[in-house]
Amino acid sequence: MNNNIIHCIKEDYVEYLRDESRTIGKAESISFPKTGEEVIDIVKDMYSKEVPITIQGARTGLAAGAVPRKGHVLNLSKLNNILGMRVDEEDNYYVTLQPGAILSQFKEKIKLRKFDTSNWSFESKKVFNNFCKKEEMFFSPDPTETSATIGGMVSCNASGARSYMYGPTRKYIEKLKLVLSDGDTLTVERGKNFAVGRSLVLKTDKGMNIEFVLPKYLMPNSKNASGYYVEDNMDAIDLFIGADGTLGIITEIEVRLLKLPEIIWGVSCFFENEASAIGFVEEIRRNLKDIASMEFFDKNALYILKKQKERNPGFERLPDVDEKMKSVIYLEIHTEEEKVALSNLEKISKIMNSSKGKSKDTWVAKNDVGLNRLIFFRHAVPESVNMLIDERKKENSKITKLGTDMSVPDEHLEEVIKMYKKDIIKENLESATWGHIGDNHLHVNILPRDNKDYDIGLKLYEKWAKKVTELGGAVSAEHGVGKLKSKYLKVMYGQNHIDEMIDIKSTLDPKLLLSPGNLFEVGKRSE
């Protein structure tokens, strides 16, 4: 192997010891492979030396999945080519790309239909020419952090606002090529290999059969990115989506595109009290079917945004919100005809007026310019909260935001919001809450002012994880478990089921080298 591709971790590479979760780790070496073959060479080398590998993309994750504990960092950001395109008999278009491809760049390429096809096969180029003549398409998963890599999104089964209508990343992954811990490779394709009950057999590209029994747990009946996806007779590909890099290294991904709706309108609805906003959400959910996303911001989030706007010129162009407004619900209408969109607006207006809101207290965006303004507003909320925490972190390095990522089934939304609020008030904590209310998936962010707040926040987090589990929800709905939420995964499934997950990992990765610390602690089995 060419030794020049493995570098010692010196000061040049310290940034690769952390990710967006602000967790800092340790490692001895790092590599930036540019081809699948290089990945195989590096993995074989590490396997022979028994060096653990932590896989990285753009390090935008919030659960420290890409933060190494020791050993080697395999950074896939340069394995980022887009390799080709195909179309099926039903006129669905698929794109094959490498895991380091960046979401925002990929979306832009689809929008402008501008791909570098110079190394594509003749067949792919032909499909691309037809793709250019087709109606506009899009890749629907839309995490807020658009600088994420597609590989990272697959690894944590990322979602976003529009998952309310379209579902998470998982639904759009058709094929994966993986490198296993010993350097052997595996190809999994949707619809080709299914478990029988809970028994699954995988065949590596070298022809070796790997057989194992899947864990027996039932997954929650809500949006979920917590632990391995398992169910009776499942498709083998689903095991590797959302596996947090613990089973194999993804080197190639085929994604499915959707036709972009003709009409995309955004509506921000402002309410003077939170209970009205929640009642409104439940009514919208029952009555409207063209809603692609349903987002929520509480009064604290609005207040922090307002304060940052006063101080930060970057936020100067944000529209002002009337101070008496205590909650915002952002809805996005996706449909094919303008008259349908208008009838949706009329229904929203009626429901708002009957939910103690006023339909005049809304912002409607009917084109890209307006939508970009509403989306800028939506993204500015987490950004302004992060800025506030960064300021506090300068004074006290222990302080970090405690952001939840839990979801519950529809019938428990009100109950869980009441619990969050009650606990925060009781403990006198500062917080800001926003997120995907349509999926009953809110990010409650505890903003510690000191170490005491931080410790109380951690305890609350654990309490909430237990309650959410009792209600049939998930401890991670979209960020993945990574290292930061492994203890809550244990709360959710219990050690016995964690052991079953470890069994799968041990079969595919016998030396336990891939992404140590993600999902579970392999050393902490119950026996």
Next chain:
Amino acid sequence: MKIVVCVKQVPSTNEVRLDPETNTIIRDGKQSVINPFDTYALEEGIKIKEKIQGEVIALSMGIPAAEKILRDAVSVGADRGMLLSDRSFAGADTLATAYTLSLGIRKISEVDLILCGKMAVDGDTAQIGPELAENLKIPHITNVSEIIEVSDNEITCRTITETGKRLVKTKTPVLLTVLKDINMPRLPSIDGVINSLDASVIVENAESLRANKSYIGLSGSPTQVVKTYIPERKNESIEIEGDSETKSEKINSVIKEVI
């Protein structure tokens, strides 16, 4: 105060897509919007109306589909719209467009204030405002960044010039072209959007405006666009590897090369 705001329909995006086979621009025409600069003029008109009362009329020259942007103007607070649309207006340059718009304003009659955006994002000429004022034989002030005082008879505003800022006071009627700094355009409410569907948008043609045929459309345009093309830009990205010292040396040499 009777305020006319001139608005132009432009594509919602600056991104140009080319058909890889024919190399022609793909126009799906899916989204047309009010020229962004004009949205500031519209907001300023609505603010003045809210302050001293009056009427805001959105005026546009364009294809029949441009009625949509006039309804968009009503959805944020304009009272009504007027669309000047006729096949014989096609191919107009700024001179012919300004003449046609002036006919619309004369038809509206007794206008105190005309507000235009600084320029259109698709044409970039910034000529319509001043030419329209000359047609109407009224004063104009360009690049207005703030309206300080306004009454039915008089207006005081701040303008940005090449050398600094200038405070200008003038009697109405007057035409102003406004800059982006002047305000933050509002988004419509659901009520605004629904009400705009029934709003009055009058369509006028060459005949109803009694236009002089030699001043409109192609025949009234001394200038013509012969060809449009995307300027060639050379974007190259170089990956620089190595330790800090090697990287800084390489960066240094790249910068020297460019300079």
